[in-house]
Amino acid sequence: MKRRKFLKNSTLTTAGIFFTPFLASSKEINTKTKPSSATNFPIAICTWNFGNATAKAWEVLNANGNSLDAVQQGVMVEEANINNQTVGVGGRPDRDGNVTLDACIMDKEGNCGAVAYLQNIASPVSVARKVMEETPHVMLVGKGAEQFAYEKGFKKINLLTEKSKKQWLEWRKKSEYKPIINIENHDTIGMLAIDKDGDISGACTTSGMAYKIGGRVGDSPIIGAGLFVDNEIGAATATGVGEEVIRTVGSFLIVELMRQGKTPQQACEEGVKRIMAKNKDKTDFQIGFIAINKKGETGSYCIHPGFTYRSYSQKGHYNIPSDSYIKR
Numbered sequence: 001m002k003r004r005k006f007l008k009n010s011t012l013t014t015a016g017i018f019f020t021p022f023l024a025s026s027k028e029i030n031t032k033t034k035p036s037s038a039t040n041f042p043i044a045i046c047t048w049n050f051g052n053a054t055a056k057a058w059e060v061l062n063a064n065g066n067s068l069d070a071v072q073q074g075v076m077v078e079e080a081n082i083n084n085q086t087v088g089v090g091g092r093p094d095r096d097g098n099v100t101l102d103a104c105i106m107d108k109e110g111n112c113g114a115v116a117y118l119q120n121i122a123s124p125v126s127v128a129r130k131v132m133e134e135t136p137h138v139m140l141v142g143k144g145a146e147q148f149a150y151e152k153g154f155k156k157i158n159l160l161t162e163k164s165k166k167q168w169l170e171w172r173k174k175s176e177y178k179p180i181i182n183i184e185n186h187d188t189i190g191m192l193a194i195d196k197d198g199d200i201s202g203a204c205t206t207s208g209m210a211y212k213i214g215g216r217v218g219d220s221p222i223i224g225a226g227l228f229v230d231n232e233i234g235a236a237t238a239t240g241v242g243e244e245v246i247r248t249v250g251s252f253l254i255v256e257l258m259r260q261g262k263t264p265q266q267a268c269e270e271g272v273k274r275i276m277a278k279n280k281d282k283t284d285f286q287i288g289f290i291a292i293n294k295k296g297e298t299g300s301y302c303i304h305p306g307f308t309y310r311s312y313s314q315k316g317h318y319n320i321p322s323d324s325y326i327k328r
């Protein structure tokens with residue numbers, strides 16, 4: 001379902017939280033893996049209402065797959081979705097009409113790989129995994145990342161769809177860089193998963209802010225900002241205006257707050273509050289964090305109402321609206 005339509009059709013409870021089961025896959029809840037009562041894993045969660053992505057991750061986890069494969073394959077669903085104009089193929093371009101992709105991935109050992117400003121390649125998260133597993137480096141960018149992808153067998157493709165091109169040509173008439181809160185020009189997918197062994201991984205992938213300056217890279221491929229995993233503690237990932245997430249090293253901060261004893265929910269709230277403390281006069285932007293701890297407890301928080309996250313575990317498949325710093 002389109003997120004905007006979903007939000008229009010939704011009613012929030014007074015607590016600002018309600019759950020929407022993802023009906024299409026309810027039969028998949030007959031799981032093969034059984035969590036103990038004190039824990040809730042396997043589990044996969046992701047930013048926004050990307051139910052097909054969490055369904056894919058769950059398929060991997062439920063077949064006893066590991067969390068690294070689950071997050072990679074989960075976010076790849078959205079990278080391949082041409083109707084999603086914020087991730088992968090079909091993503092909105094920069095102000096010059098170039099689609100440039102950013103992604104990263106991190107495993108239970110703290111290994112990580114990232115690509116930024118990558119063009120002409122459909123699955124940046126898969127290239128990021130190759131960087132992690134087959135190079136001594138963490139991040140490759142631009143032409144070097146593209147060349148590396150070809151060497152690893154990735155095919156060159158045109159990422160700019162007719163729809164995104166048309167909208168960009170329309171945008172060029174005014175050429176105003178003005179991200180609109182909760183409108184689909186910033187819907188990065190960040191995904192966190194815990195497998196049956198209790199091991200955590202994460203991935204994050206995006207086409208970045210629509211109509212950005214050529215060369216701009218946001219938080220999404222930056223380990224610690226757009227994503228962080230510490231298998232002893234938990235993991236966090238972000239969506240929204242990446243510049244603000246970088247300034248607070250948001251995902252790392254949230255994992256460290258969990259280390260100090262905060263729940264995922266409390267840690268996400270503190271993460272957003274740190275951003276707002278640096279933006280006393282500016283509130284016209286959106287950020288959403290999601291987090292998970294070692295037990296499989298989850299949390300989320302955002303600046304403006306409208307952000308939701310998907311959760312798929314033994315308990316079911318839900319779209320969960322996030323509580324927000326600014327209330328309705």
Ligand code: ASP
Nearest residue numbers: 186188208218239240242
């Ligand atoms: N965080 C992404 C970026 O700044 C965009 C988004 O999540 O909407 O590139």
